[in-house]
Amino acid sequence: xxxxxxxxxxxxxxxxxxxxxxxxxxxxxxxxxxxxxxxxxxxxxxxxxxxxxxxxxxxxxxxxxxxxxxxxxxxxxxxxxxxxxxxxxxxxxxxxxxxxxxxxxxxxxxxxxxxxxxxxxxxxxxxxxxxxxxxxxxxxxxxxxxxxxxxxxxxxxxxxxxxxxxxxxxxxxxxxxxxxxxxxxxxxxxxxxxxxxxxxxxxxxxxxxxxxxxxxxxx
Amino acid sequence: xxxxxxxxxxxxxxxxxxxxxxxxxxxxxxxxxxxxxxxxxxxxxxxxxxxxxxxxxxxxxxxxxxxxxxxxxxxxxxxxxxxxxxxxxxxxxxxxxxxxxxxxxxxxxxxxxxxxxxxxxxxxxxxxxxxxxxxxxxxxxxxxxxxxxxxxxxxxxxxxxxxxxxxxxxxxxxxxxxxxxxxxxxxxxxxxxxxxxxxxxxxxxxxxxxxxxxxxxxxxxxxxxxxxxxxxxxxxxxxxxxxxxxxxxxxxxxxxxxxxxxxxxxxxxxxxxxxxxxxxxxxxxxxxxxxxxxxxxxxxxxxxxxxxxxxxxxxxxxxxxxxxxxxxxxxxxxxxxxxxxxxx
Numbered sequence: 001x002x003x004x005x006x007x008x009x010x011x012x013x014x015x016x017x018x019x020x021x022x023x024x025x026x027x028x029x030x031x032x033x034x035x036x037x038x039x040x041x042x043x044x045x046x047x048x049x050x051x052x053x054x055x056x057x058x059x060x061x062x063x064x065x066x067x068x069x070x071x072x073x074x075x076x077x078x079x080x081x082x083x084x085x086x087x088x089x090x091x092x093x094x095x096x097x098x099x100x101x102x103x104x105x106x107x108x109x110x111x112x113x114x115x116x117x118x119x120x121x122x123x124x125x126x127x128x129x130x131x132x133x134x135x136x137x138x139x140x141x142x143x144x145x146x147x148x149x150x151x152x153x154x155x156x157x158x159x160x161x162x163x164x165x166x167x168x169x170x171x172x173x174x175x176x177x178x179x180x181x182x183x184x185x186x187x188x189x190x191x192x193x194x195x196x197x198x199x200x201x202x203x204x205x206x207x208x209x210x211x212x213x214x215x216x217x218x219x
Numbered sequence: 220x221x222x223x224x225x226x227x228x229x230x231x232x233x234x235x236x237x238x239x240x241x242x243x244x245x246x247x248x249x250x251x252x253x254x255x256x257x258x259x260x261x262x263x264x265x266x267x268x269x270x271x272x273x274x275x276x277x278x279x280x281x282x283x284x285x286x287x288x289x290x291x292x293x294x295x296x297x298x299x300x301x302x303x304x305x306x307x308x309x310x311x312x313x314x315x316x317x318x319x320x321x322x323x324x325x326x327x328x329x330x331x332x333x334x335x336x337x338x339x340x341x342x343x344x345x346x347x348x349x350x351x352x353x354x355x356x357x358x359x360x361x362x363x364x365x366x367x368x369x370x371x372x373x374x375x376x377x378x379x380x381x382x383x384x385x386x387x388x389x390x391x392x393x394x395x396x397x398x399x400x401x402x403x404x405x406x407x408x409x410x411x412x413x414x415x416x417x418x419x420x421x422x423x424x425x426x427x428x429x430x431x432x433x434x435x436x437x438x439x440x441x442x443x444x445x446x447x448x449x450x451x452x453x454x455x456x457x458x459x460x461x462x463x464x465x466x467x468x469x470x471x472x473x474x475x476x477x478x479x480x481x482x483x484x485x486x487x488x489x490x491x492x493x494x495x496x497x498x499x500x501x502x503x504x505x506x507x508x509x510x511x512x513x514x515x516x517x518x519x520x521x522x523x524x525x526x527x528x529x530x531x532x533x534x535x536x537x538x539x540x541x542x543x544x545x546x547x548x549x550x551x552x553x554x555x556x557x558x559x560x561x562x563x
Contacts, residue, residue: 102271107467
């Protein structure tokens with residue numbers, strides 16, 4: 001699904017934040033990406049999400065070499081990847097419904113086509129009653145669930161989540177984790193970046209650990 | 220407690236799907252849905268989704284105003300060009316259908332016989348419909364505005380004029396006619412006004428060229444304004460653009476969103492400018508027709524013929540408004556695509 005071969009990344013002329021990173025994300029797999037703050041977790045997720053380009057190495061996403069893709073092909077690939085941001089990144093001028101429906105709208109579907117699906121998903125994440133409110137009046141937990149719903153609505157093959165439980169209380173964190181597990185059972189590969197060991201200890205899953213730019217895998 | 224990923228006994232709800240009854244929705248998330256009444260707000264039903272690029276992030280009013288001013292100036296230029304080109308057509312047609320034979324008085328030669336001879340030669344030429352000699356008094360009358368009434372014209376050797384009416388300017392061989400007149404009629408000179416036609420034509424062409432240059436400059440200024448406005452709108456919508464990229468939008472989709480906004484702004488501005496310009500033409504014509512006898516109107520009429528804005532000017536202005544709106548949309552599209560392609 002995703003394959004990294006000797007990938008290196010540096011910002012500007014500084015030292016490499018990721019060095020010789022090689023790993024694979026298999027279809028229908030579940031893994032945590034962990035490591036201390038500043039270890040390069042977010043950079044690695046952004047490389048997987050094609051929003052950053054590596055300085056060296058090969059990245060293949062869904063069998064395609066990402067270095068050879070133009071912007072429209074990258075957009076097409078991104079439609080198969082859901083991304084949950086730590087800071088939610090919901091658009092404040094759109095309602096919850098509109099935020100969640102955005103990936104489908106971008107694909108050219110009309111409101112009539114996606115209305116039922118979006119409503120069902122919002123009910124599923126417990127935001128059925130909040131679908132017409134705007135993000136500024138939502139709580140952190142609600143925003144997080146809306147962000148997750150937005151990442152899921154187009155039924156991606158891969159879900160990347162950057163500290164999805166960083167802004168929520170432990171009870172909600174556990175519920176969100178169960179939501180990701182359910183999603184994994186339905187066939188989606190999951191990568192959750194977190195430094196919350198308590199969260200990782202709750203389930204047995206593959207761990208990809210980043211430390212000082214180098215990568216270690218614990219299956 | 221550690222849960223195994225394949226433990227199916229974990230109480231989680233299945234992902235929603237189109238055929239899944241809503242009653243199956245469960246406890247994966249806080250229980251708020253269970254206690255809250257179903258939303259009475261028919262939110263999405265029949266309601267158009269909100270705009271992806273929010274309204275307030277584009278300096279819309281300023282842009283509409285600038286485009287309106289530019290459209291107004293462009294419309295005035297187009298009207299001036301159509302007026303000059305139609306006046307030039309009239310001049311050329313009028314002057315082309317006339318010519319004059321001038322016969323100087325030469326001592327010892329009877330001018331009247333020369334006039335008759337010249338008329339005969341002219342009438343015999345192809346393409347000339349009529350040849351009429353101006354009488355002595357008519358020739359003198361032409362000089363009165365310059366020489367005054369006090370002068371005794373009879374004592375002056377005023378040349379006599381023969382006016383030629385040309386039915387088909389293309390078929391008249393002016394060189395042959397001039398050669399024949401000079402050899403057969405003493406003191407005859409043929410003036411076919413070509414010199415004046417050329418000068419008028421070159422003057423009109425210069426005026427039209429200046430008009431088009433102004434039009435091009437106005438359009439260039441409009442394009443530059445739209446580029447700046449688009450870049451500023453993009454800067455104000457950085458987060459929206461980033462999120463659109465994250466949810467799988469290509470550059471073309473994002474460009475289309477901005478393009479749509481700017482087309483509407485461009486259309487509003489150009490329609491406003493165009494309508495005000497048309498109103499100005501209309502008022503100008505009304506004022507000029509009321510002051511037909513005034514000195515200013517007479518002078519303008521002398522220069523441009525009848526001051527009249529043809530339907531052409533109105534149609535050109537109408538087309539121009541749409542051209543400016545389309546130009547705005549295209550400029551925005553290209554600016555967005557170019558700016559976004561630099562990011563990748």
